[in-house]
Amino acid sequence: MARNKFDVDENLESPFDIRHFRRAMIYIKRKKKPMIIAFILSALSAAIALSAPLIMQHVVDVTIPSKEKLALLGWSLLMLLTIVVSVILATIRSRIMTRVGQDIIFDIRTDLFAHLQQLPFKYYDDRPQGKILIRVVNYVNSVSDVLSNGIINFILEIVNLIFIAAFMFAVDVRLSFVILAGLPVFLGIMLLIKTRQRRAWQAVSNKSSNLNAYMQESITGIGVTQIFSREQQNAGIFTRLAGNFRKEWMRAVSYNMLIPFSVDNLSTIVTALIFLVGLLTLDPVDATLGVILAMSSYAARFWQPILNLSNLYNSFINAVAYLERIFETLDEPVTVSDIPDARELPSVQGRVTFDHVTFAYDPGLNILENISFDVQPGESIALVGPTGAGKTTVVNLISRFYDLTGGRILIDGQDISQITLKSLRSQMGIMLQDSFIFSGTILDNIRYGKLDATEEEVIAAAKAVCADDFIREFDQGYLTEVNERGSKLSQGQRQLISFARTLLADPRILILDEATSSIDAKTERLLQKGLNELLKGRTSFIIAHRLSTVKNCDRIMYVSNKGIAESGSHDELIARRGLYHKLYTAQKMEA
């Protein structure tokens, strides 16, 4: 799909079809047993409640005229009992269904999260994170009730309707037809608004997704916003997005409200008709006062399930808009994945070979073309060159974050597209400019890549990269809580923790993408010590704009013009007086 932005609606690639709902049944079926129990309880409770008008009819027509006080008391108590039993059953059912609803949310969310974890970088490149988040959190919440209670209530209301119709016809056939006469009118209204209503709810889901994406982006970029004093403009954008959401919501809800409004009016008209027809035809044999009262009560009851069904239909329509998004995410292909017979990559020595590699993020726009080179185990390679030349792309390809457009990358002679991603990536250590700190303790963060590491191993890794001293200065030492934005930690400290994390995982191949760029010269000297420790005996690719940091690498590759323009040691490249020499002297002059 094309790259998306916070204020661009995500268009669905396929229109809704019932298969989405059938697919949702997979989750529902897992909860078959509690749902059947809940259904039986609901049916019992509804049937018991339905006997009330019959009791009423009997009391009005027989018990009251015969003035049997004891019988009247008996019937009243029975009526009370029906209400109590029906409430108890309904409460138990509602408990069961709350659990079922939460279980369904849990299952869908777990599947979504597991799938999102596997999706390639390309998926995340193409859309704002907020739009992904809203699917896992809000949309799943929104569909849970429809998939649990909704299904049961739907069946139940239909059964209810049949029951009521049967009771109604048993009491009076003519008046029953009067009640049924409102039905075609109602169905006509439903048909008329159906498509518009679905579109309206789709628009709501789009606008809430946009709002969420902007919120997320704004929170992440709050620092930049405040530096550039963009608060007012951003508030303007937010107001526009929130306004769009409000507008769509109002529109969608107005469709929803149309339905109870129609039901209410139809129900009133039908009840009035019953009284009218009843009065006109009132004779002691077939239309007693009791019959008319019972029938008007059935008329109200008959329209209640219809109202409930139409409300369910509304929720169903909303849920469809969300289900479409959820399944779209679940169907997103894992384009970078293990081939069917992928081999495990055994412990590697660290030889890396690019064999005529060509790569494009977007079809037809090659970023790298026909690159070949061979890196020996333990060799350190610096990738330098102008911004946007493709240095990060080269290292991303080694970890197979993207698949190649052409050629092969081999590790110890094995094509990386033929081996499992897990065995490949577990032998790589990657450190980026912005080292990510997960919420938890410093200890957890260092242990992230090797969960079974002992505390001693963690401390040894921290010591090796000169991180131990500053960690111990915190009151809680290694148990200090840090969060995802790494607050409490300076940039350099975050970097050192990330070095320790990588060292502990002990990868054979190391990638450092601008890992030391945001660090001042003094901290860099400290880091350099840690870094030297980290690099020992490992194949490493280091991207750095500051050439002083890569001067000592075994080989320097100058990436430019979709390929490696120059390659050699610092001294060789300086002697060649080419692109690297130019860049180096320019930086020296600046310093």
Ligand SMILES: Nc1ncnc2c1ncn2[C@@H]1O[C@H](COP(=O)(O)OP(=O)(O)OP(=O)(O)O)[C@@H](O)[C@H]1O
């Ligand atoms: N996810 C992406 N989708 C599409 N194009 C991309 C993507 N990432 C990078 N590019 C493009 O690929 C080219 C190479 O980008 P890359 O990040 O590899 O450059 P770089 O040499 O590492 O740059 P810098 O030194 O600025 O970090 C750039 O033109 C960039 O616009």
